Amino acid sequence: xxxxxxxxxxxxxxxxxxxxxVQSIVAPVITTSLxxxxxxxxxxxxxDQVSGISYGAFIVPGLIMLNLLTHSISNASFGIYFPKFVxxxxxxxxxxxxTLEVVxxxxxxxxxxxxxxxxxxLITASFFIDLQIAHPIMxxxxxxxxxxxxxxxxxxxxxxxxxxxxxxxxPMLVVTPLVFLGGSFYSIDMLPQPWQTISHFNPVLYLVxxxxxxxxxxxxxxxxxxLTSILIFMFAxxxxxxxxFKTGYKLRS
Amino acid sequence: MSSDEKSILCIxxxxxxxxxxFHALKDINLEIEKGEIVALLGPNGAGKTTxxxxxxxxxxxxxxxxxxxxxxxxxxxxxxxxxxxxxxQELTTDSFETVFNTVSxxxxxxxxxxxxxxxxxxxxSLSLWDKKDDMIMTLSGGMKRRVLIAKALSHEPIVLFxxxxxxxxDVNLRKDMWGIVRELKAEGVTIILTTHYIEEAEEIxxxxxxxxxxxxxxxxxxxxxMAKLGKKQLILDLCDQLSVVPxxxxxxxxxxxxxxLQLVYTFTTQGDRxxxxxxxxxxxxxxxAFRDLNTTQSSLEEIFVNLVEESS
Numbered sequence: 363x364x365x366x367x368x369x370x371x372x373x374x375x376x377x378x379x380x381x382x383x384v385q386s387i388v389a390p391v392i393t394t395s396l397x398x399x400x401x402x403x404x405x406x407x408x409x410d411q412v413s414g415i416s417y418g419a420f421i422v423p424g425l426i427m428l429n430l431l432t433h434s435i436s437n438a439s440f441g442i443y444f445p446k447f448v449x450x451x452x453x454x455x456x457x458x459x460x461t462l463e464v465v466x467x468x469x470x471x472x473x474x475x476x477x478x479x480x481x482x483x484l485i486t487a488s489f490f491i492d493l494q495i496a497h498p499i500m501x502x503x504x505x506x507x508x509x510x511x512x513x514x515x516x517x518x519x520x521x522x523x524x525x526x527x528x529x530x531x532x533p534m535l536v537v538t539p540l541v542f543l544g545g546s547f548y549s550i551d552m553l554p555q556p557w558q559t560i561s562h563f564n565p566v567l568y569l570v571x572x573x574x575x576x577x578x579x580x581x582x583x584x585x586x587x588x589l590t591s592i593l594i595f596m597f598a599x600x601x602x603x604x605x606x607f608k609t610g611y612k613l614r615s
Numbered sequence: 616m617s618s619d620e621k622s623i624l625c626i627x628x629x630x631x632x633x634x635x636x637f638h639a640l641k642d643i644n645l646e647i648e649k650g651e652i653v654a655l656l657g658p659n660g661a662g663k664t665t666x667x668x669x670x671x672x673x674x675x676x677x678x679x680x681x682x683x684x685x686x687x688x689x690x691x692x693x694x695x696x697x698x699x700x701x702x703x704q705e706l707t708t709d710s711f712e713t714v715f716n717t718v719s720x721x722x723x724x725x726x727x728x729x730x731x732x733x734x735x736x737x738x739x740s741l742s743l744w745d746k747k748d749d750m751i752m753t754l755s756g757g758m759k760r761r762v763l764i765a766k767a768l769s770h771e772p773i774v775l776f777x778x779x780x781x782x783x784x785d786v787n788l789r790k791d792m793w794g795i796v797r798e799l800k801a802e803g804v805t806i807i808l809t810t811h812y813i814e815e816a817e818e819i820x821x822x823x824x825x826x827x828x829x830x831x832x833x834x835x836x837x838x839x840x841m842a843k844l845g846k847k848q849l850i851l852d853l854c855d856q857l858s859v860v861p862x863x864x865x866x867x868x869x870x871x872x873x874x875x876l877q878l879v880y881t882f883t884t885q886g887d888r889x890x891x892x893x894x895x896x897x898x899x900x901x902x903x904a905f906r907d908l909n910t911t912q913s914s915l916e917e918i919f920v921n922l923v924e925e926s927s
Contacts, residue, residue: 366727370724448708452673455671455672457696
């Protein structure tokens with residue numbers, strides 16, 4: 363295995379974050395703080411407890427998931443799209459690195475950045491609410507699996523995209539609406555039928571529900587179902603990535 | 616030494632069809648020996664970059680085999696790619712990275728452990744050491760070209776592909792590049808370069824290949840090629856003006872200049888005799904005196920243009 367190759371890609375991608383610290387870390391922290399001020403303090407003060415938890419605390423897992431998904435996707439998709447766009451991808455294609463090594467480098471870095479961001483948001487949240495985490499290990503498992511799976515998804519997106527519009531269309535028009543409609547800021551029990559049933563077709567519901575369980579031991583679907591869903595999604599993405607590199611789709615002619 | 620031990624690159628029956636059916640490489644067969652400098656000439660779209668891209672792993676071959684240092688580029692891609700360096704045609708760089716970091720990145724990507732001393736040696740040899748902490752976006756085009764060469768040399772390759780290395784580079788820098796190529800050859804690196812500049816091939820190549828329409832129409836030792844295909848001309852500055860070439864000299868197919876003061880005799884060096892001695896005797900007999908003479912040889916550029924025109 364080309365360990366030096368993996369490390370080179372990983373360090374290169376992490377260095378990119380250092381250069382864009384405001385965009386990568388500061389902006390999400392400010393946005394999260396605004397969510398707490400608007401939803402937690404202003405609107406939340408007028409909402410009774412949700413499933414026995416204060417509204418401010420209830421939205422924490424949803425906020426973490428929102429940031430994990432969007433940043434995993436954007437980090438990984440940009441990481442592979444940008445070399446394609448400027449032409450430096452020739453170097454990776456001509457290097458002695460396998461598909462697995464490329465994925466470990468790019469997806470590893472994107473997932474690392476997303477996890478770091480998730481932890482920063484968790485710390486930010488602790489300034490606004492009295493944070494309780496019932497199952498910290500399971501919380502990390504959910505955060506890691508989500509970060510890795512959606513970084514893989516972002517990587518696929520970055521290979522598929524051949525312009526900046528395509529790069530942003532899926533996160534903006536698909537992922538963000540799914541997160542908002544996946545119970546991030548409310549319990550789906552609060553929805554009337556048939557929206558409650560329809561919500562069960564939203565994959566993000568399973569992620570948010572699983573993460574919320576690790577915090578407060580409350581969930582809208584079973585924890586095992588949440589774990590299974592994310593594992594299936596992760597392996598599906600791995601399969602697609604393998605196929606893309608095997609065929610050279612949009613990389614090798 | 617066997618042929619396998621001598622050759623560093625061995626291409627057999629290589630074809631490349633792009634989607635849409637364009638036949639970019641047509642049954643390419645090529646063998647390059649260790650330590651050679653080979654120049655590939657050809658017009659735009661001839662297939663030079665596609666050929667390089669296949670060997671480096673950027674483009675998938677449609678059929679045929681390519682072996683580098685005895686290893687197959689598909690089955691043993693790790694071995695072949697780790698000994699190949701590529702300087703692409705386009706100035707594609709990580710604009711926001713520093714020179715040192717981007718060259719170090721390339722070394723790691725190609726599976727080599729960090730070695731600051733080697734990176735320093737490469738950067739110094741390319742006059743980039745003073746710029747090591749500069750962001751690439753701040754460098755001139757020529758400096759960026761040097762950075763690409765440094766990246767390609769970072770993992771100590773034994774085969775180096777230079778895809779039009781001096782395109783858009785000023786004369787001084789071009790000569791510097793030629794010096795770098797010669798130094799690399801002295802270190803035992805095999806260099807395959809594509810170029811539009813015939814003088815570049817003439818200046819540094821050991822062998823010259825001409826590609827046109829996806830086919831290698833010629834691969835020849837540069838000096839032999841010039842001797843074989845190059846025409847020579849003997850130009851005589853006459854003492855007295857001539858109005859016509861005398862009938863007795865018709866066999867030499869001499870050309871008389873417009874002002875009647877020069878006679879031009881064209882000959883090849885391939886035959887046993889050039890006919891110069893006989894010409895001199897006949898000129899004396901015809902009473903034509905000359906006060907000076909000189910010879911010229913056709914350049915590689917003329918040879919190249921003739922070959923491409925013939926194959927088209």
